[in-house]
Amino acid sequence: MIISSYMRAEHRECDELFTSAEKSVIEGNFEQAEKQFLLFSNDTLTHFKKEEEALFPTFEEVTGSSEGPTRMMRYEHEQMRGLIGKMAGAIENKDKDAYLSIAESMMILLQQHNMKEEQMLYAMCDRTIPQDKKESIIETMKTIEL
Amino acid sequence: MFNQGGLSLDQAPPLSVVLRFFVTASIFGILLGLFLLLQSLNITTLSSYSTQLIVIHTLSLGVMASFMLGALFQMLPVLAGVVIKTPTTKAMMVHGLLTVGVLTQLFAFGISSNSLLYFLASAYLGSALFYAIYLMLKELIKIRTHSSSSKGILFALISLIFTVIFGVYLLLTEGGFINGIDFSQIKELHYSFALFGWVSLLIVSVSFQVIEMFYVTPSYPKSISKYLSVTILGLLLLKTILILFGYPTTLLTITITLLFLAYATVTIDRLTQRKRPVADATVWFWLLGMALFILSMTITLIGSFLTISSTLQHLSYIAFIGFTLSIVFAMIYKIVPFLTWFHLSNQGYMEAPMMHDVIHPKKAKIHFYIHVTTIFIWILTIKLTILGSLLLTISFSWLFYNLIFAIKKYVYTQKHCEKIEW
Numbered sequence: 001m002i003i004s005s006y007m008r009a010e011h012r013e014c015d016e017l018f019t020s021a022e023k024s025v026i027e028g029n030f031e032q033a034e035k036q037f038l039l040f041s042n043d044t045l046t047h048f049k050k051e052e053e054a055l056f057p058t059f060e061e062v063t064g065s066s067e068g069p070t071r072m073m074r075y076e077h078e079q080m081r082g083l084i085g086k087m088a089g090a091i092e093n094k095d096k097d098a099y100l101s102i103a104e105s106m107m108i109l110l111q112q113h114n115m116k117e118e119q120m121l122y123a124m125c126d127r128t129i130p131q132d133k134k135e136s137i138i139e140t141m142k143t144i145e146l
Numbered sequence: 147m148f149n150q151g152g153l154s155l156d157q158a159p160p161l162s163v164v165l166r167f168f169v170t171a172s173i174f175g176i177l178l179g180l181f182l183l184l185q186s187l188n189i190t191t192l193s194s195y196s197t198q199l200i201v202i203h204t205l206s207l208g209v210m211a212s213f214m215l216g217a218l219f220q221m222l223p224v225l226a227g228v229v230i231k232t233p234t235t236k237a238m239m240v241h242g243l244l245t246v247g248v249l250t251q252l253f254a255f256g257i258s259s260n261s262l263l264y265f266l267a268s269a270y271l272g273s274a275l276f277y278a279i280y281l282m283l284k285e286l287i288k289i290r291t292h293s294s295s296s297k298g299i300l301f302a303l304i305s306l307i308f309t310v311i312f313g314v315y316l317l318l319t320e321g322g323f324i325n326g327i328d329f330s331q332i333k334e335l336h337y338s339f340a341l342f343g344w345v346s347l348l349i350v351s352v353s354f355q356v357i358e359m360f361y362v363t364p365s366y367p368k369s370i371s372k373y374l375s376v377t378i379l380g381l382l383l384l385k386t387i388l389i390l391f392g393y394p395t396t397l398l399t400i401t402i403t404l405l406f407l408a409y410a411t412v413t414i415d416r417l418t419q420r421k422r423p424v425a426d427a428t429v430w431f432w433l434l435g436m437a438l439f440i441l442s443m444t445i446t447l448i449g450s451f452l453t454i455s456s457t458l459q460h461l462s463y464i465a466f467i468g469f470t471l472s473i474v475f476a477m478i479y480k481i482v483p484f485l486t487w488f489h490l491s492n493q494g495y496m497e498a499p500m501m502h503d504v505i506h507p508k509k510a511k512i513h514f515y516i517h518v519t520t521i522f523i524w525i526l527t528i529k530l531t532i533l534g535s536l537l538l539t540i541s542f543s544w545l546f547y548n549l550i551f552a553i554k555k556y557v558y559t560q561k562h563c564e565k566i567e568w
């Protein structure tokens with residue numbers, strides 16, 4: 001289950017960063033919020049990139065399908081990229097209500113996305129991809145940057 | 147089987163599927179409040195038995211079943227990865243039959259001498275509920291790898307089957323169509339499956355995922371998420387056998403209440419450990435709901451050992467109703483704003499209103515204050531009062547207003563905002 005545990009740990013790190021940015025916005029500390037938000041968006045977007053460039057192509061190659069779950073995950077990544085852009089705008093404008101409102105949608109979208117990945121997709125990856133390939137994917141993912 | 151589209155554009159049911167149920171439920175809630183108001187003013191001449199039946203079934207079917215079936219149509223794709231095809235037509239059928247069925251049943255209880263009404267009520271309600279169960283169960287049983295939520299929903303629906311079978315038996319007995327030898331035993335099984343099985347198990351199953359998803363909390367312990375729902379259903383089935391063969395069931399009731407007490411305590415613990423700092427009314431609704439669940443189950447537990455007064459008994463009922471309504475409100479104030487934004491955004495409206503523009507958290511907080519006051523007054527007075535009835539009417543009216551506001555936002559955006567074709 002090395003894919004599941006590696007990817008799940010990244011999800012939890014993103015959750016931590018998301019909640020600390022949200023906390024700073026609630027406290028009205030936008031300087032701090034901006035720093036934390038940047039960490040959140042960087043980590044989240046890098047995580048998406050790792051999936052799209054390393055994990056998903058291997059899964060698609062092994063299963064022979066790019067029309068299945070990975071297509072949906074890529075679509076949801078796009079939706080969330082849009083929301084991250086809007087959140088950045090709200091932080092820049094120091095608009096607390098707008099930020100919290102967008103963050104609410106982001107959180108639900110992100111969590112249901114993570115659940116689908118953790119409960120289904122990563123488990124499928126761990127089952128179908130050979131062990132040596134899994135190890136090399138993880139090594140590749142570690143080198144991917146935004 | 148992979149959930150390809152919990153919230154995908156292709157598979158999420160249209161907003162109308164969910165909202166038709168929610169709006170109807172809030173109208174039934176308003177009607178209930180007004181009915182209680184008339185009762186508290188001594189304007190009607192109904193017997194207390196008829197009044198009791200009317201109140202219980204407006205709440206359990208008109209309000210709760212409408213909310214819960216609407217939520218299930220929406221949440222099954224997300225929580226269980228199953229999709230009901232052509233959901234609009236199917237939801238319309240269930241909704242229509244259920245609404246007509248509830249109204250017919252209420253008139254049957256009001257005019258107790260009319261046996262045709264009892265027959266029609268059992269036909270409408272039976273077909274509405276069995277059809278809904280069929281639509282959902284046939285998809286749920288296909289799942290190979292169940293999550294704790296999907297399994298729990300499956301067991302809640304099985305409990306609903308028993309609730310409906312026993313309910314139809316009771317209605318046909320009341321209508322004089324069958325002699326109903328085991329009336330009191332079946333009645334006990336009817337409400338056991340309805341309250342412990344259908345309502346509680348559904349809330350429990352949904353909470354296994356949404357608490358973590360909405361509030362970023364630690365997961366439930368495996369012992370609870372994996373085994374609670376199957377154990378409750380097992381105990382209810384055992385209770386059916388024991389009751390029908392005339393054996394005592396006190397030990398089973400004690401076990402069920404203890405299990406629910408453990409669940410509610412863990413849920414409160416998880417919510418207090420939530421990572422999201424937002425002081426959201428929906429968290430308050432969850433916490434209040436769980437506290438009321440604990441109160442209701444504690445009284446039921448005490449009642450298993452000692453003879454308790456009717457006041458305490460009524461307190462237990464009020465707490466249970468407060469519990470279910472709190473959770474329903476908690477869910478609605480998350481689901482409706484999210485879905486409104488989600489559907490509009492997926493339809494290509496770049497200026498789709500964000501969640502706070504659909505129902506602002508302040509509005510949810512106002513509802514929370516009204517709801518808390520309502521529960522407080524009912525607990526304080528126990529009996530029917532003008533104030534308690536009035537507050538209940540206001541509570542559902544406020545919800546109705548918020549839902550209509552959300553619908554208007556949705557329609558306005560579709561009519562007046564620029565749409566980008568994908």
